[in-house]
Amino acid sequence: MSALAYSQLPNHLQPLLAKFYRAHNSRNRIRSEAICWVARRGDIVGGLCLTPVAQGHFLTGLLVTPPERNRGIGAQLVRNAVASSAGPVWLFCKPELVEFYSRLGFSVANCLPATLADRLTRYRSSKTLIALQNDQRMMPMPNATLNIAIACLLDDCGRILVVRKRGTRFFMLPGGKAELGETPLQTLRRELREELDLQLEDDDLDPLGHFQAQAANEPDHQVEADVFIARLPRAVTVQAELEEMAWLEAAPCERDDIAPLLRGHVMPALLARMAQAERVACCAATSDQGEIGSLAGKVSSIASSS
Incomplete structure (x- = not known):
């Protein structure tokens, strides 16, 4: 397996990340002024966008291809993005992802730039989202x-x-x-x-x-x-x-x-993992039994017609 590399994507290569999003049915759109971070193992396996807003950035589009998930790739992309930002970084996430972002230094945002506050109000009309903020100037020393x-x-x-x-x-x-x-x-x-x-x-x-x-x-x-x-x-x-x-x-x-x-x-x-392996084994056994039953039926039919 080739080594994993993290890098900021040059502007002229941003269409590669847009193509990655489309391939995974993501609705994320990349603004021309956005800063894009990607993880690559040859091809892009993960990415996100930082869009300038107020005195900081708005983080969107964190996505890792399914075969590469649960390996810390998304977390490292966020770390790199936050480290590259001179000011606060805001994001919106589902409640079940708050713990993930908390481990990366994010906390509930008590105040949002006006443009993000308006956007959050619109989004909340159809989904539950939490606004989080990471401001390195206010962060304690990490473990x-x-x-x-x-x-x-x-x-x-x-x-x-x-x-x-x-x-x-x-x-x-x-x-x-x-x-x-x-x-x-x-x-x-x-x-x-x-x-x-x-x-x-x-x-x-x-x-x-x-x-x-x-x-x-x-x-x-x-x-x-x-x-x-x-x-x-x-x-x-x-x-x-x-x-x-x-x-x-x-x-x-x-x-x-x-x-x-x-x-x-x-x-x-x-x-x-064990439960998945057991389900696969059961499906294989069921399939084998079906094939045996079908073969027995054919043999019986041939015997009765002889």
Whole structure:
């Protein structure tokens, strides 16, 4: 998979973003004065627009292509856009997205430029929207971010391996922090060798997604994690800085000694993936039974006519 690149789109290439929006049935329109940010993996996989308004900018059109979602691409686009703006950045969002934007430094806007206030009034006649604002001049220092790569290692019973570091309380997935220049897979494979004496290849690790949460053991830090799934090929024992290992059933987790990232983000995504795989398997089995029944009917018909 090619590397992901974020950049401000030159004005003469803005039609590429407009084409991206049309391909995904987005109604977003790009004004001539807008500043466009895109994420590219060869082709555009995500984008947004910053349109000048009052003493700041209005953020619209945040869109990431479905195969690339849940990998932090939208969040990074917003960060880049906000960092490029000298003044406040406003946006309108649905209530269910407020938490996402809050993690990126946005809060409810108590005062809007007149043009945006009028626009919000019109929009609210047909939909529920919340006005948010990000003003870097008013923002507290952000929490430090730890970039990690971790794995859901499943045994033959479908249980998930969790580990606890020496001197800490929370169980978490095995893996660890990225070193300079490492890809997530390189980080994870190195950490699994060090922590569990486990050698896995890239093809053994299936991406689950990219998730964010407060760090379990480091105050004032958050983690951004690339998470993978793999079958545990053999029994392992903890080593290096690990003190204990345990097993979690593949079910909603209520334990208070499980890291927030695993309990609140990774586990729901893993359960959704498993449910999808089960539905696919059931559909395949139903299809096979239908083919067998059809074949039996044909055989019976041939036999009765002989």
